[in-house]
Amino acid sequence: MPFKPLASSMIAMISAVVLSVMTVTANANSLIHDTSYLQYELPSTIQERCHTRQNCPKIELQYLNSNQDWINEITNARINSVVLDNVMTETATSDHTDKHDVKTALDRFASSQFNDLPKDSVFVYSLTAEPRYLGHIDDYELFEINAYTFTGGAHGMPYSEYLIFDQRTKRHVQLVDILRYGVKTRFRALAYDAYKDWVKTVAEDPERYEKSWPFTLSDDVTLTDKGLDIRYQHYAIGPYAYGMPVLSIPYDKLQGIIKPQFFPKSKKQ
Numbered sequence: 105m106p107f108k109p110l111a112s113s114m115i116a117m118i119s120a121v122v123l124s125v126m127t128v129t130a131n132a133n134s135l136i137h138d139t140s141y142l143q144y145e146l147p148s149t150i151q152e153r154c155h156t157r158q159n160c161p162k163i164e165l166q167y168l169n170s171n172q173d174w175i176n177e178i179t180n181a182r183i184n185s186v187v188l189d190n191v192m193t194e195t196a197t198s199d200h201t202d203k204h205d206v207k208t209a210l211d212r213f214a215s216s217q218f219n220d221l222p223k224d225s226v227f228v229y230s231l232t233a234e235p236r237y238l239g240h241i242d243d244y245e246l247f248e249i250n251a252y253t254f255t256g257g258a259h260g261m262p263y264s265e266y267l268i269f270d271q272r273t274k275r276h277v278q279l280v281d282i283l284r285y286g287v288k289t290r291f292r293a294l295a296y297d298a299y300k301d302w303v304k305t306v307a308e309d310p311e312r313y314e315k316s317w318p319f320t321l322s323d324d325v326t327l328t329d330k331g332l333d334i335r336y337q338h339y340a341i342g343p344y345a346y347g348m349p350v351l352s353i354p355y356d357k358l359q360g361i362i363k364p365q366f367f368p369k370s371k372k373q
Contacts, residue, residue, distance in 0.1 A: 135245050135271075137170035137237050144207060150214050159228050161214040165206075166234035168247070175245065175269050178276050183233050183249055186263060190231065190253045221256060230254040238266075241327045241368050244277065245269040248326070264348055266326035266335060279323040282332070282362050291361050292321050295334055298351035299341065306346060317342050329368060331355045 142165040146154070154160035165187060168179040184206050191213045210231070217229040233251035240246060247267040254260030268277040275281075283291055299319045300310065307313035324335040331354040338344050355371045 135170055135172055135175070135237075135240070137168065139166040139234060140169045141166055142206070144210055146214050147211050150211075150218070153218060159217075159226065161217050161229040162232070163210055163214065163230075164232045164234075165210075168235040172245075172269075172271075174274050175247075178269070179235050179247060179249070179267060182265070182267065183235065183251075186249055186251050186265070187231065187233050190251065190261075190263070216255070225256070227256040228254075229256075230260060235267075238326065241329065243271045244327055244366075245271060246326055259344065261338065262348065263337060264335060265324050266333075268326055279325050282325070282366050284361060284363055287361050294353050294357055294361065295319075295321055295351060298334070298353055302349060302351055306342065327366060327368075328352070329370075332358060332362065 144163055144165065145151075146160060146163075151160070165183065167183060168176050170176055187206065188209050191209045213229065213231055217227070221227055231251075231253050233249065236248050236250055238246040238248055245268075247269070249263075249265050249267065251263040252260055253263070269275070270277050296319050300314075303310045303313050318341075320336075320340060322334050322336050322340065324337075326333050326335075331352055334351045334353070336342075336349045336351070338348060340349075342349060355367055358367075
């Protein structure tokens, strides 16, 4: 009898330890996210020229800073790739040696404003990029990268892409990983149907529109609580004014098309 309180205490302690371990395990992959700016300064020669005229290039890069190092690594590598691709394209250079040095490429981008534009130009070059957290579907963490480049002219060029991360396998998931084997033709047909529905919302004559802006299949996808979203860049399936269209395919149409693990638990039978 005297030992019962001690036994109860021991049981309570053990239960608390077990509960604590379970809680730590359950929360081990919980995502805590933030961003940090690249510490970049314009070259001194550029600063001397632009501060006086108040037309310094705007360069702001943000990187993911979360408690999941592997997600940071993949996301920030993609940000660098997006930025470097834009810089190399806009500066029309074939020298790719600087692709391993983001700051060097940014220096080149900043300098190009003064090399390309007339001295009395009021245009200011701009290059920005940042990650954005979209939420999660079960164990899949969802992000997008948003970027913008302006080098004069009527408008700049936005860019955006989705990123899906599987917390269970610690992998970056892409469309090829989501689709079942041998069903891409069927998936393309679903995407084409979604495209035709979207065209009806932007064009009075869908057949004529499709001749000017024919359907193509994008592999830039993300999961949502309703289905699979497919993103298109500017000019991919429509004029600039139409932005970056997103086509949606609901889960009920994706039975037999995507692998079972990509259906949210709430959608599984």
